[in-house]
Amino acid sequence: MSEPSSSKLNEVSPDALERAILVSIKTPSQTQAEVEESIEELARLSSTAGAMVVDKIIQPKSSPDPKFFIGKGKVEEIKATITSGGVNLVIFDEELSATQQHNLQKELGIKVLDRTALILDIFAQHAHSHEGKLQVEMAQLTYLLPRLKGRGTEMSRLGGGIGTRGPGETKLEVDRRRIRKRIKTLSDRLEQLGVNRSIQRKKRKKSRVPVVSIVGYTNAGKSTLLNTLTGARARVEDKLFSTLDSSVKRLNRGQKGTVLFSDTVGFINKLPHQLIASFKSTLEEIKESDLLLHIVDATNADLGNYLRAVEEVLTEIGAINKKTVLVFNKIDLLDRVALARLKEKYPEAVFISAQEGTGIDNLTTMIEKVLEEERVFLRLRIPFGEGDVLATLHDKGYVVKEVYGPEGIDVLAEVPEPIAGSFQKYSTWPFSETYSNLKM
Ligand SMILES: Nc1nc2c(ncn2[C@@H]2O[C@H](COP(=O)(O)OP(=O)(O)OP(=O)(O)O)[C@@H](O)[C@H]2O)c(=O)[nH]1
Ligand SMILES: [Mg+2]
Known part of the structure; x- marks a missing residue:
């Protein structure tokens, strides 16, 4: 289950590159340049993933075809190119629905991927850390889950590799359940790692x-x-x-x-x-x-x-x-x-x-300037009933001192300048003064 939809590209040696056609549509709301730039980027993604781009096709179309994404005529055209160009992979620049991907694969007889699957594949290849690998696996499974339909019947014809591994139709339900369970496990583990991260962050904030x-x-x-x-x-x-x-x-x-x-x-x-x-x-x-x-x-x-x-x-x-x-x-x-x-x-x-x-000196000066601006000290008295204000201060800023008095909680806090104004009504000295960098 750890390699849900891909990793074949990991194994492709330079002399056994997958040969790919890239496909996109141009809708009336898009400019030609925009679509071309996007498909160029798809080409870069493809070669990063290890595929060789043989052809790029852009079809002007009012909206995506629900069955094939592109028009039926274009599908036929691609079929011809596949035979003549030794193509074994078609990649679409937009995310395909499960049905479109299924229909295209059936019609073309080769693997059909979309931009999302390609990016997920690159992420799978480039993930090194434990957390990175879990994150990618979870993303891949979430992508795969709604696309399981029909995979069983396509399997044998398409010859394996990215997007083709999967269970037979009869095992599908079992597999869906397994995937959901795995997603849950991954999500729990990632959440735990997330908690660790936030503890680290809090420590940093404190320092x-x-x-x-x-x-x-x-x-x-x-x-x-x-x-x-x-x-x-x-x-x-x-x-x-x-x-x-x-x-x-x-x-x-x-x-x-x-x-x-x-x-x-x-x-x-x-x-x-x-x-x-x-x-x-x-x-x-x-x-x-x-x-x-x-x-x-x-x-x-x-x-x-x-x-x-x-x-x-x-x-x-x-x-x-x-x-x-x-x-x-x-x-x-x-x-x-x-x-x-x-x-x-x-x-x-x-x-x-x-x-x-x-220009690095300029940049460093700018960083210094902004970081200085960031720090605003506030002296506030927060009424007892407004605990959420104190919570916000802890969350968004740094509470230097917090003293419980008879009328409320006296707080000296440092907060990001943009949110300082929202605490104005609790200020215990003329608000403008709080903008100078007061130390304890
Ligand atoms: N000519 C030139 N190339 C640069 C400069 N900065 C980075 N590059 C090149 O741009 C490419 C990408 O640089 P990275 O630093 O890996 O970019 P990144 O934003 O970290 O990229 P990802 O981690 O892949 O998102 C490398 O080939 C760098 O050598 C620059 O100032 N001038
Ligand atoms: Mg980088």
Whole structure:
């Protein structure tokens, strides 16, 4: 049960590459460039997973066909290419329904995958830590469960490998039950690991060491930046999803104390929901950090699209309102004009080359500035009946001192600046003064 839908690509040697056709539709609401860029990315995902792309097909279509996703005529066309091109894999750029995948596989006689299955496969190959492996397995099983239908009959014809392993139809119910049980086990284990993580986080919070999370699209240069900032030696590769396990590195700033930098899994357009759910505790680290560095590969053609994709995931994990510094990376690859244009369009951003060290001083200064801004000390008196306010302070900030008096609880707390205003009514000295950095 540990290898639910895939891992064949793990075993593919360079001379036995799977030969793939990539397929997408272009709906009226999408631009041609958008669809082309997406299928190019699918090609990069395919080669990261170990498949060789033989052809790419885009069909203009008002909406996906419920039976085959693409039109029946296109299915016939693909069938012909399969025979002539020695193709043994078709990958769709959008998530297919169980029925579509089943119909396509039946009609084409070869393996049919979608973007989600492909990403899950890459994650399966790149997961190294115990937790990472559990997270990926859970995501794969969640993806597999609604797609078990009909697998039994297809099995023998499709010749094994990704997405084809599975039980015979008669065993299906038994298997569904087994999968559900396994998902439950995985979810319990992950929850336990999540608890451990949150204990670690609380400890960190208590020691008041600020945490800066490096987030961004996959391959933007997050790990490179972590290495440049902290002298770490995280894995850097021109591949998608090199980093799955988040790593936290300490930077000693002398008198200013330490800062922790956290590098984590990259995001992508149409990031499978199963992965977001499974990587919940990893992604929670982002939500809990003091500052986000949103790293963008400045050489990307359609920057807006990349920014949006990251913002969507940040929204989904509840981290969109975090204090964020936008960082354009790889400026060594830009000419002067392109760089100037970018600076004009994003005046608030920082421009760096993580690889060459350009702009890192600017970035560090910016980080210092923001971290300083973050700290706001409040002196509050909280009435006894409002325990939830104290709980919020503990949760979102750091309670320096807490004294129970006759009229309520006197609290000295440090909170993130953006939420300071919500405690104004409990303030026990003129509120404006609380904004200066008061120490005990
Ligand atoms: N030219 C140039 N290349 C860079 C720069 N920063 C990173 N790269 C390259 O970009 C590729 C991706 O870098 P990583 O640091 O692995 O990117 P990442 O965001 O951690 O990627 P994932 O972990 O896969 O999501 C590597 O080939 C790096 O060498 C830069 O400033 N300039
Ligand atoms: Mg990385």
